[in-house]
Amino acid sequence: MTKMRRRVFAAGSAAFAFSPYIVNAQKKYDPGVTDKEIKLGHTNPYSGPLSAYGTIGKAIAAYWTMVNDQGGINGRKINFITYDDGFVPPKTVEMVRKLVEDDKVFAIFQLLGTPTNTVVQKYLNQKKVPQLFVATGASKWGDPKHFPWTMGWQPDYHTEAAIYAKHVLAKHKDNLKDLRIGIIYQNDDSGKDYSGGFLAGLGKENEKYVTAKVSYEVTDPTVDSQIIQIKSSGANVFFNDCAPKAAAQAIRKVADLGWKPDHYLANVSASVAAVLKPAGFDNSKGIITASYLKDATDKQWVNDADYKEWDAWLKKYLPDANPADSGNTYAYAVSSTMRHCLEACGDNLTRENLMKQAASMKRLMVPMLLPGITINTSPTDFYPIQSVRLSAFDGETWKLFGDVLSNEGA
Template identity: 60%
Template sequence: MKTSRRGFIGGVSAAAIVSSSSVALGQKKYDEGASDTEIKIGHCCPYSGPASAYGVIGKSHQAFFKAINEAGGINGRKIDFITYDDGYSPPKTVEAVRRLVEQDKVLLLFQTLGTPTNTAIHKYVNQKKIPHLYISTGASKWGDPKHFPWTMGFQPDYNTEGQIYAKHILANVKDPKIGVLMQNDDFGKDYVDGFKKSLGKDADKIVKHVTYEITDPTVDSQIIQLKDSGANALFNVSTPKFAAQAIRKAADIGWKPAHYMTNVSASVAAVMKPAGFQNSQGIITAAYLKDPTDKQWENAPDMKTWRAWMAKNMPGENTSDGAYVFAYAVATLMVETLKKCGDDLTRANVMKQAASFHNLQLPLVLPGITVNTSPTDYYPLQAVQLSRFKGETWDLFGDVMHAESS
């Protein structure tokens, strides 16, 4: 699948984008993929396959940059957004990214999705010195500028998120006996490593640890094994399809553990509703974005702007799916980065600008959580707030917690 679209973001006025005051004075500088009229951005994600629930992120980016272009582009340049379907398959990701770099000759890669898939291209893009920005995975290894100076993540890292869940279990579940369901790849392992690290001497409270492969049809047998282990707490480390299955199966067999689920599967539309709202009550996750089903944000200016943007640019799409919120927020950050580059659209300057944000408040990110980066800090967002599923939406509780790894 190839889509080359030209496009807008919300939350930032067209005039602000077109007439940005950050345009650099002096000589224009370009690397391959940029010119007086165009900036080429490369992307791939699973529009098909077992992780296709994330395909809406890529569709959002297409609409986003198309709208940007209709509003005049970024500093007068149109975005050529080129996206391919990699099916969440590392070999296909390698093929897609090589095509983007060597044939399409993009200036940068943006929001390539998945931990195992990005792992497969990690060394290649750094050897090629291609900006590999705001990638759609929270693995902790994306924040390693010393060894991989061309790769930067976006969301709070999985390792720290796992630590937060472990601490909450120890503090709130009486005599915890923990069962772990883990996707058997780098995504799952990063969460569980942080979880075990935080448990420390209490790691023996994990009474059962089961895994599944992304190609498995269901996780039904794994949920039965976890219930049979006597676990009274579940750490559910899975992507949307399997997260919904796990919730539903636990309800089917009458298992009601204290249930902790990773943020990447917290979508009301893609996970909680398919699993059954009645089966999802009390599940805890960690949030850093405003949930579109949470009534407290109904009159927030950024939420109103986003809903209007969705109605205009993605009519008919399910606005209860938090993946659209995620896509909008991170695309806003990409635009802000390119605005800061001005007329110096070299790959080195793209990375320099990406690594120089201070307390930037993005639309749809929770209050108190801002983007901060530096040449030694490649974790743009490093804070979360716990949230519990109640009724048909998420209910935030507690304080905003800043990641220990930041």
């Protein structure tokens, strides 16, 4: 396993004490929990320019339906309450307050988006409501010293982008003088994390090879002008940090221009169904991304037990879903992580104990993680997944290559 260093937040001690839990102790409940029910809250952009991510919320709901059909969590059914925030932060604030104060949910689970999570982070931490496994890889979610009730899940954007940059340098080490890099990034904290991570991966001495660094807004109808600008800079390497719709537009425009750079695509937009298919499979050949989940279009996994489990769930609970949409894989894996934590709580279903369990995962394997990648946390490490493998699109599916790149223990 290859190790990589990344910036590490000063974690310190969490704001709550983690005391040993006795399984047969008296039942303890916080708001949102009864003998029969556990309420979880969620928001997602089911509408608007980032509605492609709505797949995740729908799949999470289907996952909890399956769990309820199997008897629930220690006999308690999951009441998953999800609202459409359209990826509009003020709407997110409204919906999250409703979830906490009116619906009285036990925890906020998998709220999607960096700006949308940011605007409710202080509120949820002040209320001591878990903001667990947020659907964003911004590195700020791993800061238990200042935000002990917030935890990410997927590999952080800063690390992912640094991995791409190091791969670029390794590939071009013999002709660095000819290297020209263009970057497009979303104009918010997630995009700044991605672009900042890429620059950090290059190192100060190599930032001179970046010839264009251009932002876009999620409300922009197209990113054509940005792609033209980047190509015009002479770039022969292109880092595409766009959300799904814009990422597909960028891939198509690169092809329309007859431009053939080494193309790196942010993992958040690596869905074969939601991005590469609308962009055109031929246009997408050779694109590189970082992977930590099994790609359902890759036939090498079809005989694995976890793939068969996932496939049976999808066919039963989401029969009209596209198996090639990675949102369905992502939702299943992250929901399996939450299920593990809730089950570990036993009858001590307090918010403090839920955070204790979330911060106590050691080499946890959940369905659809790539071999060699596990989930690890501690009271001072709120980055559950810190390993990836690079993969390249061959026109049909993502093909893995190279070793597992890990930040565990960094």
